[in-house]
Amino acid sequence: MTDSPPVAAAAEAAAALASVRIGIQASQYTLVAGFVIWLYDIFLTFDREVGLLWCRGGKLIKAAYLIHSTRFAMGALQQRGAYNTRVKKGKRLSDNRCTADVVILNLCLTTGTIVATAIFTFRLYIVLLGRRVLRLFLVGAVVASDLALVALVSNLLVVTSARTMSYSDEMDMCVSKVSPNLGPMYVITIFSESVIAFATLYHAVSLRHHRVVLRDSPTIAILNVLYKGGFWYYLYALCMQLALALVYWTAPKPLLLILCFLEYALKSTVTSRWFLEFRQALANSEAQTNDESIADKAERRASINVVPIERETYEM
Template identity: 25%
Template structure:
């Protein structure tokens, strides 16, 4: 590389590093802020599928990303083979955790539609079809991309020598978010009477926030994978991984907190009604 090309690559590498570190720090900061709610609402609850999925993305993602940051920031020296193996493992783990986040968001949509059977079947089929498409796209991409993964000794990090078909990894997820966002928006327009309820306002707000955040960041990754220089292709990958994890855990905790608040309000209403009826009967 000549001096100008080296300077450009170095700038892109450092931009990717800073973006990844920023996403990780934000995720850990949010984890610290919400840890008391996690203990109260999640750890104290019985073991269910949503609880298990929540804890997987809550703790597996930080563990995987911190290992990525070690190689991304040049703190270790790897071989080309280590980079190839780790790239495949992390890509699979990324798809799995994003799928978990999408499923938790899907359960949120079901609650908004009062668990309508037809909607649950249709969206479940959409979710399964999206994951099958993700697996196909991921497999196709990894077969072509793995050979281009190597360890760059100049910057002490794993890099790509050819983008191949990296962009298609994000395509099924973008399509899924568009459909889910449309369903959420349609529900908000077609059933406005429910917006008078504080609990449902929180559901809508967090649902829109989650879908928008994931859609925008994943769309950014899709665009970068096609048009960005190879040295900038990792700019948004770890940031979106941390951001989606932070957003979906916030979604689950907010909904759980509001559900407890709503249950307490209903209990107080019933208790007041019981006391009133008891006084009435004495009279």
């Protein structure tokens, strides 16, 4: 004897609801784990941040670093609030509050992505001294990619997802229909990151004949950080964003949330670490240059003191 259609539909809805709850719970555990890793990394790099960033000049760099390093915390707290919105038992939030949650969350995501790309672009732009065409192409490609990302996020997330975002009494949380068209959001940034990677490769190839001359200079250490760190970051970003795009189109939505949280934490941590490593190379270069200048001054002073003595001895 088969179940009646209403009973079967109710059972199917209950099973789907249970599956969604399990996925959300797994996402919450992943979010908490990522938050702990993020805090632990902040603790490990605190001394380097103070010495290499906050005790030096550069307000724009400080602002970019602060925005990117804290975006995971902002997004995590906002997502946690969207998944635990009941303040008192029996009290529900308005749909406008749920809409504000999804808008703020995706603003954090978009801002962090743009800032991370800007950090690499700014460093590479400084290194590409004397290559005006390549500089213009680099800036134009990154700006065009960022504008396309903002347009896509504004259209699909703020407009489409915000309209479908509402408070579910059955699940006691804000829910929204996730559109498969959001996959290109992660593909767009691959274009700008590929431009950065190929510009870095071009710079490395064009300077290959000078690396022997610069082998013992402070400049080579800075370039090595730019080359190696930049390519590792590019490979990581490529793998993560392709995975997220494929998940948007094919995989279950709970897995999408887990990967989004992982991408949030890992990208913030990797970018911050690369930035501090680059600043460390610059600091070492400055220290070595200062030591060499002090040694040159001491040598010149010694030669000035020695010359009159030799002349006086010769005259005697």
